[in-house]
Amino acid sequence: MTSRVDAPLKVTGEARYGADHTLPGMVYGYLVLSTIAHGRIEAMDVTAAKSAPGVIGVYSPFDPLALRRPTSLIGETWVPLQDNEVAYYGQPIGFVVAETFEQARDAAMLVEVTYHALPAVTSLQDGLATAEDAPPTFDGSPSTQEFLAPGVESIDDALAASPVVVEATYSTAPQNHAAMEPHSAVAVWNDGVLTVHSGNQGSNLQAAELAGALEIDPEQVRAVNPFVGGAFGGKGRTSAPAFLAAAAARALGRPVKAALTREQVFTATAGRAATVQKLALGADEQGTLIALRHDSLCSTAMDRSFVEPTSHGTAREYYATQNLALSQKIVPLNLPPTTFMRAPGEAPGSFALESAMDELAVALRMDPIELRLRNNSTAPIGKNLQWSSKHLDECFRVGAARFGWAQRTPHGRVDGDWLVGMGMASALFPALRFPATVEIVLRADGTAVVSTSGTDPGTGLLTVLSLIGGESLDIPPDRVTPRLGDSAYPSGGMSAGSTATASAGTAIMIAAAQLIDDLLALASAPGAPFDGVEVSYAEGCVVGDGRSMPFGELLRAVDRESLSATGSSAPGEELTKHSFSSFGAQFCEVRVHRWTREVRVSRLLGVFDAGRIINEKAARGQISGGMIWGVSAALHENLEFEANGRPANGDFAGYLIPVNADIPEIDAEFLRYPDTLHNAVGARGIGEIGIVGVAAAIANAVYNATGIRVRHIPITIEDLLVD
Ligand code: MOS
Numbered sequence: 001m002t003s004r005v006d007a008p009l010k011v012t013g014e015a016r017y018g019a020d021h022t023l024p025g026m027v028y029g030y031l032v033l034s035t036i037a038h039g040r041i042e043a044m045d046v047t048a049a050k051s052a053p054g055v056i057g058v059y060s061p062f063d064p065l066a067l068r069r070p071t072s073l074i075g076e077t078w079v080p081l082q083d084n085e086v087a088y089y090g091q092p093i094g095f096v097v098a099e100t101f102e103q104a105r106d107a108a109m110l111v112e113v114t115y116h117a118l119p120a121v122t123s124l125q126d127g128l129a130t131a132e133d134a135p136p137t138f139d140g141s142p143s144t145q146e147f148l149a150p151g152v153e154s155i156d157d158a159l160a161a162s163p164v165v166v167e168a169t170y171s172t173a174p175q176n177h178a179a180m181e182p183h184s185a186v187a188v189w190n191d192g193v194l195t196v197h198s199g200n201q202g203s204n205l206q207a208a209e210l211a212g213a214l215e216i217d218p219e220q221v222r223a224v225n226p227f228v229g230g231a232f233g234g235k236g237r238t239s240a241p242a243f244l245a246a247a248a249a250r251a252l253g254r255p256v257k258a259a260l261t262r263e264q265v266f267t268a269t270a271g272r273a274a275t276v277q278k279l280a281l282g283a284d285e286q287g288t289l290i291a292l293r294h295d296s297l298c299s300t301a302m303d304r305s306f307v308e309p310t311s312h313g314t315a316r317e318y319y320a321t322q323n324l325a326l327s328q329k330i331v332p333l334n335l336p337p338t339t340f341m342r343a344p345g346e347a348p349g350s351f352a353l354e355s356a357m358d359e360l361a362v363a364l365r366m367d368p369i370e371l372r373l374r375n376n377s378t379a380p381i382g383k384n385l386q387w388s389s390k391h392l393d394e395c396f397r398v399g400a401a402r403f404g405w406a407q408r409t410p411h412g413r414v415d416g417d418w419l420v421g422m423g424m425a426s427a428l429f430p431a432l433r434f435p436a437t438v439e440i441v442l443r444a445d446g447t448a449v450v451s452t453s454g455t456d457p458g459t460g461l462l463t464v465l466s467l468i469g470g471e472s473l474d475i476p477p478d479r480v481t482p483r484l485g486d487s488a489y490p491s492g493g494m495s496a497g498s499t500a501t502a503s504a505g506t507a508i509m510i511a512a513a514q515l516i517d518d519l520l521a522l523a524s525a526p527g528a529p530f531d532g533v534e535v536s537y538a539e540g541c542v543v544g545d546g547r548s549m550p551f552g553e554l555l556r557a558v559d560r561e562s563l564s565a566t567g568s569s570a571p572g573e574e575l576t577k578h579s580f581s582s583f584g585a586q587f588c589e590v591r592v593h594r595w596t597r598e599v600r601v602s603r604l605l606g607v608f609d610a611g612r613i614i615n616e617k618a619a620r621g622q623i624s625g626g627m628i629w630g631v632s633a634a635l636h637e638n639l640e641f642e643a644n645g646r647p648a649n650g651d652f653a654g655y656l657i658p659v660n661a662d663i664p665e666i667d668a669e670f671l672r673y674p675d676t677l678h679n680a681v682g683a684r685g686i687g688e689i690g691i692v693g694v695a696a697a698i699a700n701a702v703y704n705a706t707g708i709r710v711r712h713i714p715i716t717i718e719d720l721l722v723d
Contacts, residue, residue: 439511
């Protein structure tokens with residue numbers, strides 16, 4: 001149990017986030033956002049804004065900042081002000097810079113925009129008629145896939161031949177990341193080098209995007225970001241304020257700070273897509289799946305920049321079935337863009353699939369755990385590589401015992417005015433990692449520094465660097481100083497896709513091994529304390545000739561301040577041998593009030609098979625955060641849009657997220673099977689799997705309590721009203 005190394009800095013306010021930087025001569029930028037959902041900007045009258053007090057720059061599509069769309073490993077990223085097209089309400093269309101924040105904001109209100117409005121499609125329902133096939137997924141899989149048993153002509157035939165069939169349509173609401181830290185940036189140029197302080201999920205990625213956007217060399221950009229106030233996928237791409245601040249700082253020759261207001265975050269950044277998913281499950285009388293069809297639609301921006309891959313995220317991976325068909329379509333809308341959000345694909349996808357499995361269990365009069373055990377898969381469908389390590393059955397068993405699942409009845413129970421029900425769901429999230437390079441420095445004072453350009457957006461990665469660094473160097477973790485969030489450090493992957501521990505951790509082990517070799521060579525070199533002696537390394541010391549010398553002392557003896565080495569690691573051969581995923585079982589108890597119909601989640605338990613757990617305390621924090629978001633998705637969150645494309649609840653008054661009173665004690669348990677086939681550290685990542693399955697477990701519990709099957713989230717009181 002290790003407390004986070006950055007916790008004291010955060011709770012005392014010492015941690016400086018992007019917008020906390022204030023520089024001499026700094027000026028302030030405020031974004032102007034569109035007030036129509038679709039059309040062209042015919043004119044922008046900036047006369048009043050330009051002559052307002054303190055204003056030093058007003059930028060618009062008619063007087064733009066020099067920016068172009070950068071392409072990076074996550075594709076092309078949109079930059080503001082480059083044309084006069086409006087594709088959604090709340091799109092950045094102008095930037096006003098003034099001596100103070102208030103002056104910039106006031107002047108922004110004086111900008112007069114003349115639009116040529118065009119018809120806008122702002123509801124998924126209205127857009128269904130224009131749904132298109134999604135482009136291929138990241139791994140190149142086509143949007144439509146079918147796997148049929150020999151002799152089976154079509155998935156419909158397989159369904160028709162199934163003794164028990166469940167068919168239903170499920171939908172999930174759009175969401176905003178709602179990270180505590182709004183997207184912001186402070187940008188300053190010195191001798192042609194840009195330094196940007198702006199929340200991100202990988203500083204070298206942000207530096208690359210800014211370099212591309214500004215048409216300069218990546219070496220001319222330094223992205224600095226040791227602290228990030230939440231990201232969840234929403235700070236993967238560089239934000240509009242960061243592009244604008246960087247370009248305006250160059251144009252004006254002064255540092256520029258720009259931050260979105262909370263309301264602006266809801267439209268000027270990307271969020272989670274809405275989804276509609278049709279499921280059909282066919283099984284034999286014993287519950288063995290014969291056919292599974294998962295057809296998904298998701299909303300996307302008009303530029304079709306992101307697909308929420310619900311079918312691809314679930315259908316091939318969760319269960320063994322003899323016949324499978326999946327499809328993914330997109331519905332382009334005049335709404336703010338969509339992007340990665342904690343468990344993209346799996347989070348909304350698992351709501352649909354795991355609700356449908358519950359419906360199948362009801363149809364079969366079978367325990368829902370038993371149904372899942374009967375359809376356990378040993379490999380993803382269509383991929384002949386077995387899971388490296390899978391203990392989902394143990395997650396069910398451990399969870400059922402701990403949760404008291406045996407007490408569940410098919411129709412819940414009554415406790416006074418409360419209808420009490422239990423539900424469960426499977427969780428799955430693929431294990432991935434990215435290439436990463438880490439530098440370790442041994443210092444003459446006996447400490448070590450581990451640095452890499454990745455970030456810790458609240459995940460606990462900083463502490464993980466200390467722990468794996470200490471373990472690899474065989475010294476206590478408090479002698480290891482971790483450093484993250486600076487593109488000047490070796491390129492260290494991203495805090496995305498639940499990959500950071502596996503990516504950076506593996507590189508640390510390689511760097512440490514190299515560094516120990518170098519240290520031993522240094523120790524036994526001519527004139528050194530172990531000249532000509534056979535040496536080894538243990539507990540931070542060079543050992544040989546019956547003597548032992550701490551590395552700090554040795555460095556001092558040879559007159560060195562430090563010794564450093566880098567290590568790099570990337571996914572490789574293992575990908576041709578196994579499939580890799582984390583697994584879990586989510587359990588939930590709800591209480592539905594007989595008269596008011598309010599739903600209270602009274603107990604939550606998640607049991608996870610996620611490889612080695614490096615830091616139990618931070619791991620529980622990560623998993624609990626994910627599970628709480630699952631409650632939020634099930635019962636609270638819904639970014640609603642008016643017909644004109646304006647968010648109806650785009651602030652923290654109207655956009656519901658749970659508070660402490662909504663959340664019970666959360667119980668998270670880990671099985672601990674290190675997955676060293678995936679990476680040398682044995683950790684598979686825990687950032688995302690916590691959210692997966694929770695919404696289904698809640699909906700399934702609501703059904704158990706009330707007999708009402710709600711096939712959309714969030715579930716509201718209205719859904720549970722009875723005559
Ligand atoms: Mo995330 S959705 O892993 O950036």
